[in-house]
Amino acid sequence: MADIARRTDHRYGNRPTMKDVAARAGVGLKTVSRVVNGEPGVTPDTERRVHEAIEALGFRRNDSARVLRKGRTATIGLVLEDLADPFYGPLSRAVEEVARAHGALLINGSSAEEPEREQELALALCARRVDGLIVIPAGDDHRYLEPEIRAGVATVFVDRPAGRIDADAVLSDSFGGAREGVAHLIAHGHRRIGFVGDRPRIHTGAERLRGYRAAMEDAGLPVREEWISLGSTNPERVSAAVREMLTAPEPVTALFAGNNRVTVTAVRTLAAHPSPVALVGFDDIELADLLGITVIAQDAAALGRTAAERLFRRLDGAGGAPERVVLGTTLLARGSGEIAPPTA
Amino acid sequence: MADIARRTDHRYGNRPTMKDVAARAGVGLKTVSRVVNGEPGVTPDTERRVHEAIEALGFRRNDSARVLRKGRTATIGLVLEDLADPFYGPLSRAVEEVARAHGALLINGSSAEEPEREQELALALCARRVDGLIVIPAGDDHRYLEPEIRAGVATVFVDRPAGRIDADAVLSDSFGGAREGVAHLIAHGHRRIGFVGDRPRIHTGAERLRGYRAAMEDAGLPVREEWISLGSTNPERVSAAVREMLTAPEPVTALFAGNNRVTVTAVRTLAAHPSPVALVGFDDIELADLLGITVIAQDAAALGRTAAERLFRRLDGAGGAPERVVLGTTLLARGSGEIAPPTA
DNA sequence: TAGAGGCTGGACAACGTTGTCAGATCGCGA
DNA sequence: TCGCGATCTGACAACGTTGTCCAGCCTCTA
Numbered sequence: 001m002a003d004i005a006r007r008t009d010h011r012y013g014n015r016p017t018m019k020d021v022a023a024r025a026g027v028g029l030k031t032v033s034r035v036v037n038g039e040p041g042v043t044p045d046t047e048r049r050v051h052e053a054i055e056a057l058g059f060r061r062n063d064s065a066r067v068l069r070k071g072r073t074a075t076i077g078l079v080l081e082d083l084a085d086p087f088y089g090p091l092s093r094a095v096e097e098v099a100r101a102h103g104a105l106l107i108n109g110s111s112a113e114e115p116e117r118e119q120e121l122a123l124a125l126c127a128r129r130v131d132g133l134i135v136i137p138a139g140d141d142h143r144y145l146e147p148e149i150r151a152g153v154a155t156v157f158v159d160r161p162a163g164r165i166d167a168d169a170v171l172s173d174s175f176g177g178a179r180e181g182v183a184h185l186i187a188h189g190h191r192r193i194g195f196v197g198d199r200p201r202i203h204t205g206a207e208r209l210r211g212y213r214a215a216m217e218d219a220g221l222p223v224r225e226e227w228i229s230l231g232s233t234n235p236e237r238v239s240a241a242v243r244e245m246l247t248a249p250e251p252v253t254a255l256f257a258g259n260n261r262v263t264v265t266a267v268r269t270l271a272a273h274p275s276p277v278a279l280v281g282f283d284d285i286e287l288a289d290l291l292g293i294t295v296i297a298q299d300a301a302a303l304g305r306t307a308a309e310r311l312f313r314r315l316d317g318a319g320g321a322p323e324r325v326v327l328g329t330t331l332l333a334r335g336s337g338e339i340a341p342p343t344a
Numbered sequence: 345m346a347d348i349a350r351r352t353d354h355r356y357g358n359r360p361t362m363k364d365v366a367a368r369a370g371v372g373l374k375t376v377s378r379v380v381n382g383e384p385g386v387t388p389d390t391e392r393r394v395h396e397a398i399e400a401l402g403f404r405r406n407d408s409a410r411v412l413r414k415g416r417t418a419t420i421g422l423v424l425e426d427l428a429d430p431f432y433g434p435l436s437r438a439v440e441e442v443a444r445a446h447g448a449l450l451i452n453g454s455s456a457e458e459p460e461r462e463q464e465l466a467l468a469l470c471a472r473r474v475d476g477l478i479v480i481p482a483g484d485d486h487r488y489l490e491p492e493i494r495a496g497v498a499t500v501f502v503d504r505p506a507g508r509i510d511a512d513a514v515l516s517d518s519f520g521g522a523r524e525g526v527a528h529l530i531a532h533g534h535r536r537i538g539f540v541g542d543r544p545r546i547h548t549g550a551e552r553l554r555g556y557r558a559a560m561e562d563a564g565l566p567v568r569e570e571w572i573s574l575g576s577t578n579p580e581r582v583s584a585a586v587r588e589m590l591t592a593p594e595p596v597t598a599l600f601a602g603n604n605r606v607t608v609t610a611v612r613t614l615a616a617h618p619s620p621v622a623l624v625g626f627d628d629i630e631l632a633d634l635l636g637i638t639v640i641a642q643d644a645a646a647l648g649r650t651a652a653e654r655l656f657r658r659l660d661g662a663g664g665a666p667e668r669v670v671l672g673t674t675l676l677a678r679g680s681g682e683i684a685p686p687t688a
Numbered sequence: 689t690a691g692a693g694g695c696t697g698g699a700c701a702a703c704g705t706t707g708t709c710a711g712a713t714c715g716c717g718a
Numbered sequence: 719t720c721g722c723g724a725t726c727t728g729a730c731a732a733c734g735t736t737g738t739c740c741a742g743c744c745t746c747t748a
Contacts (some may be wrong), residue, residue: 015495017704028728033706041726058491063471064411065704068733073408075451075472084437084645086430086630093428096454105468107419107451110440124449127407128419147402151359264631271634286430287608287631290615301428361734372698377736385696409734412703695744702737712727718720 016057025053036061067129076311077125078108079118080136087260087283087300088136091158094304095134102312104131115139126153132311134158134304140201142167154314158307160203161324168314170307170325172298174204174282177329178211179218181280181296182256184331186219189340190254190278194227194245196238196266197258205230208258208282227252238265246273253341254278260285267293267336278339284332294337297330360401369397380405411473420476420655421469422452423462431604431627431644432480435502438648439478446656448475459483470497476655478502478648484545486511498658502651504547505668512658514651514669516642518548518626521673522555523562525624525640526600528675530563534598534622534685538571538589540582540610541602549574552602552626571596582609590617597685598622604629611637611680622683628676638681641674 018032025032027046034042035050042050053059067073076099080088096106107125111118118138122145125133132154135142140163149155149167157169185193195212198205209228216223226248229241242265245252255270255277257263263281270277281288284297306325331337362376369376371390378386379394386394397403411417420443424432440450451469455462462482466489469477476498479486484507493499493511501513529537539556542549553572560567570592573585586609589596599614599621601607607625614621625632628641650669675681 019704022728029704030706030728030730031726034727037706043726046726058495060467060471060492060495062412062473062704064408064417064473065733066706067408068406068412068704068735069706071733082437083427083440084434086433089430089433090428093426093454096427100453105451105453105472107449109444109449110437123404127404128449129406129408148404151402151404267631267634285631287611287629287635290611290635291631363734366698373734374699374736375697378697381736387696390696406734409703410736412705412734413736415703690748692747693745695742697740697742699740700738703735705733706731708729708731710727710729712725714723714725716722716724718722 015062016059017062018059020057021050021053021059024057025049073129073131074104075128075130076104076106076132076134076308077122077128077130078106078134079111079121079125080108081113081138082110083108084110085261086286089300091136091300091304094301095308098305098308098312102315104312111136111138113138115141119144123148132156132315134307134311135162136160137162137203139163140203154311156307156311156314158303166322168307168310168322168324170303170310170327172204172303173326173329174207175211175214177282177296177298177331178208178256178258179215180211180329180331181282181294181337182212182215183218184294184333184337185254185256185278185280186215186221188254188278188338191221191341192224192227192250192252192254193221194229194242194252194255195258196229196241196255196262198230198233198262200230205258212256233259233261233265235261235265235268238262239269242266242269243273246277252277254280254339257281259283263293263295267291275342276339278337278341280331280337288332289334292335294334295332297332299327302327359406360403361406362403364401365394365397365403368401369393417473417475418448419472419474420448420450420478420652421466421472421474422450422478423455423465423469424452424480425457425482426454427452428454429605430630433644435480435644435648438645439652442649442652442656446659455480455482457482459485463488467492476500476659478651478655479506480504481506481547483507484547498655500651500655500658502647510666512651512654512666512668514647514654514671516548516647517670517673518551519555519558521626521640521642521675522552522600522602523559524555524673524675525626525638525681526556526559527562528638528677528681529598529600529622529624530559530565532598532622532682532684535565536568536571536594536596537565537598537600538573538586538596539600539602540573540585540606542574542577542606544574549602556600577603577605577609579605579609579612582606583613586610586613587617590621596621598683599624601625603627607637607639611635619686620683622681622685624675624681626673632676633678636679638678639676641676643671646671 018029022029022032032050035047078095099106109121115138126148134156136158137160142162142165155167161169197209200206255266257266260283281295284295362373366373366376376394379391422439443450453465459482470492478500480502481504486506486509499511505513541553544550599610601610604627625639628639
């Protein structure tokens, strides 16, 4: 064949290996390995020769082979919902920092809230033999991870608990936070309060709805089903639902928004509404202080950090039953939640 | 030793291998490989037996070994500045989507703007033999990547060009965008305009400053050095610098902010200022529409997508000299940039 | 019935590294 | 000068997978 440019084989552009370095330095393979890994027992002169050969060839150790031999990848996987969601940026970053402190790298992927994709991603990470896995569940059945966990993949769930298996989890107090937020609205005189939430199939969505109902019940207030909007966080649908609540015969006078994206949409929708409507949102948002949006803030970075630390403790051999850690939330009163109902 | 709990060896909790599957199914090793990889030449009956064995043992292929053998990892690396920065979330997500479409996973890490950390991270990714690398530079000398690129690691730089080496790059038009933004302020009557920017050592920072100077010069306006604040994006320092510009004997009447973080700080600082000050910021920000902040928007997702697509084209064998792609920016007039100077 | 040809299955080497272990070398004292 | 440690070095196997290649079997035809 006249196929001259064709590579002789399939490999990484023919990178030099330890064998090549050894040949060039005139030493044995293992000696190169020793130098590369800083093991003792190499004369300074030999070491220098090896370093020169490494330099000259541009050698870099192939960690794939190393992993195969050693059994640990020093890599952890993070399956989250959407890296573009501002809630997950700090969370992911916090995980990364902890990983870095433990000398590990982070592989991450977004599930886009699709359970199949979460599973596909988590299993792909397991196939790469990540040492541990941090998962923000999209689905509610994680039995598919059982063989992996049994095989030694440390696994911690964040933001939402695992479904159908018993595993470590680090959560925010969705129920308590929502209850507090709605109680805050009630304390400011509201009696008809709308809840705009996530899919109730998602744990956090369900918990926040439960918190809403609990606060209403605590105050002896009725809840009408038309005050509750669940389902997608699609802006158009959310916006339409909000408008409907506001123009009903007996309109709501305040809204509780179930997560950051819903809150943003709600703020946009309310901005176009003639009269002020009270609003409390779950999750803090950048610039919310300037817009005067009252929120129930959760600490995304703390969630990530806590989960990662637990993961590495498990990797370091910590035993014991799976635990669930719940982190508290903070109500930040900034104006929108303190608007009184119209004195109609 | 009475060390009963000790693992017999170092490996992944003794996961089953293809060999184990083969033994259990009563077939040869290679047959299992064929079934796992969907290769032809296996009778349905044999295939069924193999699948049963896989199921029963909870076998999952070890991709580390696979990678070692095949030479491709189907993984790309992304070195960015800070995953928690809302600018990088969508960028990272876009890269991930493209990678996914090509069946690859994404490993990412934050350099925290430290050149050493960028290098450490990039080389660690190379050691894991990522097929390609997307880098948002923190440093300005990337010669350390030369051996890697020569060895076949496709590399694309994003947001800022590579330093001291010739490589593909996908950038936003920082110069043009800044020039347009400042010209916009000038068109609204401002003559004393402050520039609050990034470290000028960073390419984007320098380019935006250059755009500012060009716009001023185009209009025949002088630039005083005390109108320019460079250096860290640390909120306190930025805030102090802004206050200084506003309270000088001849105060600026408008500000151009060099990036999203600076814009946020500027907005906060200006909110506490007695009289309105015009502001245009580089980078769009969530909720900026509601706050009426005029910005020069760049499309972070498009940057990431374009870079990733180029990377995979290189991986698919596209040759040719390194190219630089520059994406345009968009001025979004929302109010803050259209404030007229005080008629003093 | 025998041979050709197609299909299935398995033995073996190789990927690049590290752990084990034994051999080589050196310095020093007797 | 020889022997003995101590120190340094290298041969070899193994990690779990895939590519190559050959053997066996089955079917179909002459």
